[in-house]
Amino acid sequence: xxxxxxxxxxxxxxxxxxxxxxxxxxxxxxxxxxxxxxxxxxxxxxxxxxxxxxxxxxxxxxxxxxxxxxxxxxxxxxxxxxxxxxxxxxxxxxxxxxxxxxxxxxxxxxxxxxxxxxxxxxxxxxxxxxxxxxxxxxxxxxxxxxxxxxxxxxxxxxxxxxxxxxxxxxxxxxxxxxxxxxxxxxxxxxxxxxxxxxxxxxxxxxxxxxxxxxxxxxxxxxxxxxxxxxxxxxxxxxxxxx
Numbered sequence: 001x002x003x004x005x006x007x008x009x010x011x012x013x014x015x016x017x018x019x020x021x022x023x024x025x026x027x028x029x030x031x032x033x034x035x036x037x038x039x040x041x042x043x044x045x046x047x048x049x050x051x052x053x054x055x056x057x058x059x060x061x062x063x064x065x066x067x068x069x070x071x072x073x074x075x076x077x078x079x080x081x082x083x084x085x086x087x088x089x090x091x092x093x094x095x096x097x098x099x100x101x102x103x104x105x106x107x108x109x110x111x112x113x114x115x116x117x118x119x120x121x122x123x124x125x126x127x128x129x130x131x132x133x134x135x136x137x138x139x140x141x142x143x144x145x146x147x148x149x150x151x152x153x154x155x156x157x158x159x160x161x162x163x164x165x166x167x168x169x170x171x172x173x174x175x176x177x178x179x180x181x182x183x184x185x186x187x188x189x190x191x192x193x194x195x196x197x198x199x200x201x202x203x204x205x206x207x208x209x210x211x212x213x214x215x216x217x218x219x220x221x222x223x224x225x226x227x228x229x230x231x232x233x234x235x236x237x238x239x240x241x242x
Contacts, residue, residue, distance in 0.1 A: 051076070059091070171185040183211045
């Protein structure tokens with residue numbers, strides 16, 4: 001059975017995306033034997049899962065955010081810009097060492113739909129190489145800046161072995177420093193299999209996280225990385241997940 005796709009308006013583009021649930025269902029149906037989860041892993045076919053994702057440079061206050069995520073046992077996915085990665089190597093290594101997932105958010109946060117194929121490749125390859133150099137792991141997920149993608153970007157990301165990850169909820173924390181408002185937006189939009197978009201370097205974001213983590217935990221959510229959210233499926237290069 002083919003996964004059901006939905007259409008989402010991203011920036012000025014209307015694109016076909018695949019939901020985590022559809023990806024999981026397709027993988028389960030195509031498997032000859034029931035897939036097994038790793039010890040200690042969350043099975044999002046049964047659990048009420050949610051993926052917290054964080055975009056941007058890995059600078060301060062990422063350490064404070066990591067402390068909070070550790071406190072609540074909340075593995076998350078960090079989509080990193082490459083241009084300042086080497087200013088904070090210990091933070092990047094800490095993200096990886098503490099079980100979080102690292103994704104590619106380009107080198108300069110360029111709008112990929114407005115640049116050449118060659119530059120798209122450069123933006124993504126430079127960041128992939130920087131993350132690999134610090135952690136020994138090359139990202140297989142990317143997030144297009146501002147969610148701007150199209151068929152051409154999808155083709156290039158497929159060539160590079162990268163799946164595209166969008167989101168279901170954004171707190172729009174780049175437009176406000178009001179931590180209460182940021183928390184309300186996340187909590188109002190949170191739902192099973194959701195992908196939450198936040199930006200740690202925005203002033204109101206990390207102060208909003210204790211309430212976000214506390215209330216989502218109270219609602220019975222299990223926090224997972226994007227890859228965990230998709231299991232037993234594996235994100236396919238070039239495809240767009242939301």
